[in-house]
Amino acid sequence: MNGKMHSETGAFSSDGMRAEILNPFVHKLELDNTYDKIKTAIFTVILLPFRVIVICYLIVTAWFLACIGLYGLSEEDLRRKPMTGWRRALKPLICFIGKMSYLAGGMAITIRGRQASRQEAPILVVAPHSSFLDSCIVYATKMSSVIVRKESMDNYVGKLINYTQPVYVWRDDPNSRQNTIKEIIERATSKEDWPQVLIFPEGTCTNRSCLITFKPGGFYPGVPVQPVIIRYPNARDTVTWTWEGPGALKLLWLTLTQVHSSCEIEFLPVYYPTEDEKRDPKLYASNVRNVMAKALGVPVLDYTYDDCKLAARAKQLGIPGATAAREVSELRGQLGLERSQLELQLAAQGSRARWVAPEEFAQRLGVPYNAQSQRLFDIFVQRASGMVYFPDYLLCACFLSLQHSSIAQLLSYAFKLYDQSCGGRLNLSSFEEVATRCLGLCQEDALHTFRQADLDEKGYITYDEFISYAQKKSELSFIFASDTSHHKPKAQ
Structure with missing residues (x-):
């Protein structure tokens, strides 16, 4: 064959x-x-x-x-x-x-x-x-x-x-x-x-x-x-x-x-x-x-070549839907999903279901259930469950909106998105989700990073605590660069 x-x-x-x-x-x-x-x-x-x-x-x-x-x-x-x-x-x-x-x-x-x-x-x-x-x-x-x-x-x-x-x-x-x-x-x-x-x-x-x-x-x-x-x-x-x-x-x-x-x-x-x-x-x-x-x-x-760089950067960091970053951006534009609507979706995420079916996905976006919203759903769908983990979509949307900003700014949203209590405090499991999706770290490196950042062994870390820790680590310096397209995340 x-x-x-x-x-x-x-x-x-x-x-x-x-x-x-x-x-x-x-x-x-x-x-x-x-x-x-x-x-x-x-x-x-x-x-x-x-x-x-x-x-x-x-x-x-x-x-x-x-x-x-x-x-x-x-x-x-x-x-x-x-x-x-x-x-x-x-x-x-x-x-x-x-x-x-x-x-x-x-x-x-x-x-x-x-x-x-x-x-x-x-x-x-x-x-x-x-x-x-x-x-x-x-x-x-x-x-x-x-x-x-x-x-x-x-x-x-x-x-x-x-x-x-x-x-x-x-x-x-x-x-x-x-x-x-x-x-x-x-x-x-x-x-x-x-x-x-x-x-x-x-x-x-x-x-x-x-x-x-x-x-x-x-x-x-x-x-x-x-x-x-x-x-x-x-x-x-x-x-x-x-x-x-x-x-x-x-x-x-x-x-x-x-x-x-x-x-x-x-x-x-x-x-x-x-x-x-x-x-x-x-x-x-x-x-x-x-x-x-x-x-x-x-x-x-x-x-364009810039679209290629954008997808490569997204993949490098582990952003959900990375290879379809350009398409996600186009679909959001066709569906009229502006930055202001993204802010509303982010704010409402804490009180809503995290796993959504196609119709609910469109409803959460505030758009009709049509070919475009279905295609957007298909990009993020988990094949095993047939549903979308909505924080993954929101994280990709944030990445596209903040593509010329530092990863630190993206992390500020990620800490809220992946904390089910919406308080911006991540336990080990939630931090692993963020670290693999925003920092390009493997599970083992994410575990090591969490333990080092959780100095008081509280079992969770806040965004400020993680940023304070990251500022002292040269291998995490890429987090603070305004354009990381030429900086590869490094494992610890």
Whole structure:
């Protein structure tokens, strides 16, 4: 049987109608039966070592050639003018070796259509972006210049990336976006013979179930672009690398233990922008996305990289409904659930039932029992009971309302939500609920934390007591950061 790729949630398209597709940031890969497991184990022993050795040899060879080609050139030289002469003549050889490294791993790369020249289309727009293996597009496009995070250069493939004469992005630099757009415009409109600029406008990896919002950076120059689509038509999807799913090493292992896999790269006709699109990069990006989605046969969804970060942060902390954070936010908006109503629901929680059925869930929200409220219920439902633990919904709603605030502020609500007496005092059981849902702690770490914070051994702690304790612990410093998207909760 084939591996399964599925999602815990659905999603909504930009017009508010339900799109029966996968959550774009979730990928689940399973070895379905004993046969698959035995086959994978056998190929791990007899096939994987050989492939790894050959691939390493090819990559080292390509890296060595890149080092030769870059000899005597500084980073500033690479950004000032395009390579010429013998340095440029090395590119076809490096591309050939790169393609051979994929073939050595059992992946055949098929190219359809014709790559336009730089004069026809200075920019190549590639989607969907779903895997680190998408890097094969660099070899397939004769080493076009990629948009790359500067921190990604601190590894052994840095020389190969530098050989494409990339456009650098410092993702945490507040001026990086403007500087990147400026450099893309300069490259695309230059009279010099630069390589084509290659962009992945989605900005993050998805599971290819849809095309998410295209970032407009590559469309600011207002020049023609060539859309390029990538497919992986394999029986088992061992390449998709999303925020929730198998890690890179597991995917690489499972891919290299397949007898054969394939990647299809298709060059679509050059897209020439209208005057309106030249004036509006977002419109230009949206229309190109529509063309690519039609060619792929998938819908478009207005999800962004920021939505991905929000879901990742929620999952990291243990927030209920984390992977559907964007959808929960959309549903709340469609149901007219504003912040003021959330405050009323929080205030009334203590005197109400904690477990609710679908109709009561809608009643508690003060909204009609319809498709939207049912979908919101389904996101938080406990399968064993068929009911929703209402504090879990309220906590997720608080997280979305306070997403730019510190975790400490979220905790102030959580202490009230999970205390059945509504006094803001949590016993061990209630604190474990909060710690696993707001702090990303496991049960053992939550128990240890509770015992340390309960100095008087009263059997409960208040919010103020916990905050006082947390302020003295460096491993809990993330609680007080105003933006924890780059801070991972640490277990004690």
